[in-house]
Amino acid sequence: MNRATYYNFIEERLITLCTRVELRGKINILDYHLHSENFYRDLFNKLYTWNLENLNSLVQNVEAIDLIDRTKNIIIQVSATNTKAKIDSALSKPSLFSTNYTGFNFKFISIARDANNLRSQSYTPPTGINFIPATDIYDARSILQDIYNLDINTFEIIYKLIKSELGRETDVLRLESNLSSVINILSKENLAPVDLNANINSFEIDRKIDFNNLNTSKEIINDYKYSHHIVDRIYSEFDKSGCNKSISVLNTIKGEYNKHSLESSGDELFNLVISNISERILQSSNFEKIPQEEMEMCVGILVVDAFIRCKIFKNPNDYNYATS
Structure with missing residues (x-):
């Protein structure tokens, strides 16, 4: 699901930016503070359809004001210091x-x-200046909430901006993953659907689908369940050579499921697992690039296989996916 993929990436990059701004500020490296003015200018223009300009690039050192939209009468201070004293100081500046x-x-x-905590505080703006703390104070959490509620087209625009500005910096941090190793092999297999598979019990799988309220995901599971024997063969080959790839891949998928199972369930949780596993693979150094549709299919096959194997989602009583 594109929405989940977009949101997960945006959330990770915004939170990373916040963390780096704070840590670099503590050792007096302030380049990110300056770059953030233009980043938030562009982000807010697309997110809220404003027309912000960086006032510091037009008039040097205007106290308390970094960004301005003269068409909608908006002035903004961008700051790494989030205290009431900081806002009070800004509101008291002669400018x-x-x-x-x-x-x-x-x-x-x-x-x-x-x-x-700043939104519940009282402030005294100058006469003629409007300031409502509950709605006029922004942070990563509030921005992410507004992004989460966007229509999908605007969501994609924000995603592309974040990816362009805050995309992963270097490949030296990209590590090999067993997930990618399996996907690389799976992508070369003949994945044409088959009608019968002696290794699975479709009735039992349908019971588990219903038990977990997987209404829209049911079609994906039914489409990919017949590839279970291919995944099983790949895992068996790894296991015969003493590798731990099958265990690590299944544990990774289970880990993504466990991470989100407290706040999500059903189809939303199923899609989150697929989305997050896809993101992990895309960030792996050993991923052999294939068309997106093929990668999504291969990831779906792995997640469905983990579903069948009892690694993710709850099992109904006496669940047994293997055909007797």
């Missing part, structure tokens, strides 16, 4: 008392830490 900004709405973006 905000200028008649140039009468009728403008002041907003504050915390680019490092969560700012939820």
Whole structure:
């Protein structure tokens, strides 16, 4: 599901940016602070359809104001310091008392830490400046919430921006994964569907599907369950050579399931597992690039196989996928 893929990537990159801004600030490396002004300018323009400009590039050192939208009367301070004192200080700067900004709405973006505690505080903006803390203070959490509720087309636009600005930096951090090793092999197999498979009991699998309320995922499971014997053969070949690839792959899939099983269930959880496993594979250094549709199919086959093998989702009483 594209929405889950987009969101997971955006969430990881925004949180990473917040963490790096905070840590680098502690050792007085402030380049990310400066770059964040333009990043949030572009992000907010696409997310909220604003027309923000970086005021610092137009007028040097305007205190308390980093971004401005003159068409919607918005002024924004972008800061890694998220304290009430910081906002109070900004609201008291002489620049905000200028008649140039009468009728403008002041907003504050915390680019490092969560700012939820600041929204319940009281502030005194200058006369003519509007500032509502509950809605005018932004942080990663509030931004991600707004992104999560986007229509899919805007979601994709935000994803492309984040990927362009904050995409993974170097390949030196990309590690090999057993998941990718299996996907590389599976992609070369003949995965044409077959009508019968002596290794599985379709009735039992249908029972497990119903037991876990997998309504829309049922079609995927039924399409890919007949590839179980191919995955089983690949795993067996690894196991004969003493490798732990089958165990590690199944444990990775189970780990993704466990990570999200407390807050998600049913089709949403099934799609999350597929999405997160796909992301892991894409970030593996040993992944042999194949068309996206083929990769999604291979990942789906692995996840369905883990479903059949009792590695993910709850089993109904006396569940036995193997045909007797």
